[in-house]
Amino acid sequence: MANDNTCHFTGQVKWYKExxxxxxxxxxxxxxxxxxxxxxxxxxxxxxxxxxxxxxxxVSYDKPDIVRRLLEGCEKQRYIYIAGANVTxxxxxxxxxxxxxxxxxxxxxxxxxxxxxxxxxxxxxxxxIINNCTIAGKVVSVDGPWLMLKTWYKAKKETKYRxxxxxxxxxxxxxxx
Numbered sequence: 177m178a179n180d181n182t183c184h185f186t187g188q189v190k191w192y193k194e195x196x197x198x199x200x201x202x203x204x205x206x207x208x209x210x211x212x213x214x215x216x217x218x219x220x221x222x223x224x225x226x227x228x229x230x231x232x233x234x235v236s237y238d239k240p241d242i243v244r245r246l247l248e249g250c251e252k253q254r255y256i257y258i259a260g261a262n263v264t265x266x267x268x269x270x271x272x273x274x275x276x277x278x279x280x281x282x283x284x285x286x287x288x289x290x291x292x293x294x295x296x297x298x299x300x301x302x303x304x305i306i307n308n309c310t311i312a313g314k315v316v317s318v319d320g321p322w323l324m325l326k327t328w329y330k331a332k333k334e335t336k337y338r339x340x341x342x343x344x345x346x347x348x349x350x351x352x353x
Contacts, residue, residue, distance in 0.1 A: 181327040181338060183261040183289060183309040185210065188302075190228070192250035196237070204233040204246055208256060211305050217345060218321075231258065232290040242293045249298035257303055261291035262329075263311065265339040287341060311340050321345070 191207040210227040235243045249256065266288070270281035313327035316339070323342045328335050 180310050180312040181262045181329070181340060182311075183263065184257075184259050185229075185261075185307045185309075186255065186257050186303040186305060187211070187229070188255050189250045189253050192247075194247060200237050202235050202237060202243075204235060204250060206231045206233060206250060208258075210307065213305075213307070217343075230288045231261065232264075232288055233293055233296055234290060235293045239293070245298075246293050246296060249296070254298040254300060255303050257297040257299070257306070258289075258291055258295060259297070260295040261289045262338065263309065263340045264288055264290050285339065285341075311342060313340065 185208075187208040187210040189206055190209045193205050194202060195205065196202040208229050208231050210229065212223065212225050212227060214221065214223050216222070233246060235246060237243060264287070265285050267283035268286045270278045270284050272278055311325060311327065313325040315323050316326045317324040321344045323344060325340045325342055327338050327340060329338065330336075
């Protein structure tokens with residue numbers, strides 16, 4: 177089975193923060209507002225009125241013109257087209273409703289989207305709506321309609337893995353996979 181984890185979408189930058197990790201590498205964390213949309217799921221109709229995604233744009237300070245273009249587009253809250261982004265996962269400390277750390281609690285898996293700076297384009301005007309992710313991998317767990325997929329990628333000569341949570345239109349049983 178081929179592994180794939182690729183997203184293409186449009187939206188508008190609503191917040192950003194640059195974080196330099198080293199003298200040559202950094203991340204621009206953004207909140208991208210997406211156009212509202214409707215969908216049908218399990219026989220019910222839903223409206224998502226204020227959708228957004230957290231996007232991490234990886235930047236190389238060896239290419240200052242690209243970094244400057246990205247920061248300017250974010251600062252001006254431009255419309256954005258993302259091509260070739262990946263859903264990625266990370267473990268986060270468990271917190272209570274007030275944001276306080278829960279001592280001894282297991283970490284929670286959270287998800288974000290990341291892209292290299294070359295996969296980002298800006299426009300001063302709204303872009304056609306694009307919202308498409310293709311994700312394939314090995315099913316590692318099933319919880320009702322929720323599947324956890326394990327997708328692989330190469331980092332230099334090493335194989336690494338990302339986990340992606342996907343919802344299906346109907347519950348599945350482990351045995352049916």
